Amino acid sequence: MELTEAARGERPFVESYGPGGFRIGGERWAGSVLILTDRAVSWDCGDLADLDAEALTAAFAEEAMELLILGLGAGAASIPPATREALREAGLAVEAMDTGAACRTYNLLAGEGRAVGAALMALPGG
Numbered sequence: 001m002e003l004t005e006a007a008r009g010e011r012p013f014v015e016s017y018g019p020g021g022f023r024i025g026g027e028r029w030a031g032s033v034l035i036l037t038d039r040a041v042s043w044d045c046g047d048l049a050d051l052d053a054e055a056l057t058a059a060f061a062e063e064a065m066e067l068l069i070l071g072l073g074a075g076a077a078s079i080p081p082a083t084r085e086a087l088r089e090a091g092l093a094v095e096a097m098d099t100g101a102a103c104r105t106y107n108l109l110a111g112e113g114r115a116v117g118a119a120l121m122a123l124p125g126g
Contacts, residue, residue: 011110012040014103014118019125022103035106035118037063045121048077053086056119060092064115068092071102071120099123 012025012035021030024040032043036059043059045051060068068087070079079096087094097105099120106118 010038012038013107013110014120017099017103017120017123019123021122022120030122032119032121034059035120036060037065037115037117043119043121045119047121048072048079051079051083053083053090056087057090057092059119060117061090063117065092065117066115067109067117068094069102069106069109069116069118070094070096071099071118072096073099073121074123 014035015023015026017023021028022033022040023029024033024035027040029040029042032045033040034043034056041059045055056068072079076098077096079094084094095105099122102118102120106116106120109116
C-alpha cells in the first residue's frame with residue numbers, strides 16, 4: 001500500500017508497505033525493520049513469538065525517543081505485559097497496533113517532529 005507523501009527532512013519515512021517488506025526513504029526493505037531517528041535497519045522479528053524486549057531496548061538505547069510504535073503484522077494483537085514492562089523500564093513508551101496502522105501513525109508523528117521510532121513486522125507473503 002502506498003502512503004500519502006509527508007514532509008521530508010533528515011528522518012526516514014515509510015513510503016509503502018506490503019507483503020514481505022517496506023519502502024522507506026526510497027529504499028526497498030525485505031522483512032521487518034526498525035526505524036531509528038535517522039535511519040532504518042533490518043530487524044530479525046517475523047511474528048509476536050520472536051519479539052524480544054532486550055533486543056528492542058538495545059536497538060533504541062542511543063535514540064532520544066518518547067514513543068516506540070510497534071507494528072505487529074496483519075492482525076491486531078497486544079504485546080505480553082512482561083515485554084511492555086521491560087520496554088517501559090528501559091524508558092520506551094510503546095503503542096502496539098497492526099503494521100499498516102503503525103506505518104501511518106509513525107509517519108504522522110515523525111512528520112510533526114515528534115521523538116518517535118518504529119519497530120515494524122513485515123506482513124506475511126511476498
